[in-house]
Amino acid sequence: MAELKLLGLSYSPFSHRVEWALKIKGVKYEFIEEDLRNKSVLLLQSNPIYKKIPVLIHNGRCICESMVILEYIDEAFEGHSILPKDPYDRALARFWAKYVDNKAEALWESFFLKGEEQEKAKGEIYEMLKILDNELKDKKYFVGDKFGFADIVANGPALYLGILEEVSGVVLATSEKFPNFCVWRDEYCTQHKEYFPSRDELVIRYRTYIQPVDALK
Template sequence: MVDVKLLGLWYSPFSHRVEWALKIKGIEYEYIEDDLHNKSSLLLESNPIHKKVPVLIHNGKPICESMVIVEYIDETFEGPSILPKDPYDRAIARFWAKFLDDKCIPLLGKVLFGKGEEAEKSKEEFGGLLKILDNEFKDKKFFVGDNFGFADVAANFMAFWFGILEEASGVVLATSEKFPNFCAWRDEYINRSQVKEYLPSRDVLLAHFQSRFQSPI
């Protein structure tokens, strides 16, 4: 029997990426919720460099970083492919996954949690990233044509968590007037039947992040 454990966090988009990949492949796994304010010894032993979730433990061996884990799952287990078969399409999928993780997510953090001039500058820069994504979705439904896959799993944050964070913080960044293609992609993404089953409750997530924004720093 395959021994698969996932150390995760219920509100983390990165943890949900890995759960999504496991479910696509039909893999049974043990989910272990961790506490980032009181990190378990298993987490610290399994990811001593970054000390964060998610961590996949497969037959006693840990793998870290969400999209690295998704690729590992895709390559290791039988089932529907997550990465495209075509080498060019595979490269494009990896490019957009890296763009989302390296550019979009860190900058959004500066927009929402930065102060004064830094926040305003970050907001302007983030608008530039949304423009890039808006142009990308001008003539297609997903990152690699009409096929939902690796880059779209990576995009769960921008498609789902981003809108919740906008509402929780009161900072609106993406409107259909300014970014019609991006917003249409986001709506299409969330409303696809094969996506809905992998997303957590919007109401529960919203309540969680509203409490975070309302808490005194």
């Protein structure tokens, strides 16, 4: 039997992507919780370049970066395909996954930073939401009629954005401004909640990092 370990954080959207893919494939794995303030020797050895989670260790071989890991999982294990079979759809899925992934830093900065830097990050997220609102009109999935690669990568705006909004009291994605995105997000969270971390635990975790707006008054 293959030995499979995942180094990650239970509240990280990047770790969550990988866990989701493994669950879709029906693959058993050992989850090893990391402390990024005191990184383990195993993490430092497994990802010596970036020293970041997640890292998938498959039979002693290390794969780093969540999107790279997703593609590896799809190719290494049998079961439901994560990436589309059609070459064009596969390219499209990679495009949207990369677009959303590139906005991850701005998403966190919209809530964790202050002043001009925060406003700049918010502007970038508003632009992303505008684009997604247009792209996801009358669509359940990014590509075709099946949940897949781009949808997993989009767990940031689909799930974690809502968590950060709840914790901070700052709402970026309103149904008035982005109706199509909000409909898609509600469907996403309803249909796939079995794969999500505990929402209550995520809220508790992120409250330790973000001060609500009311507390600043």
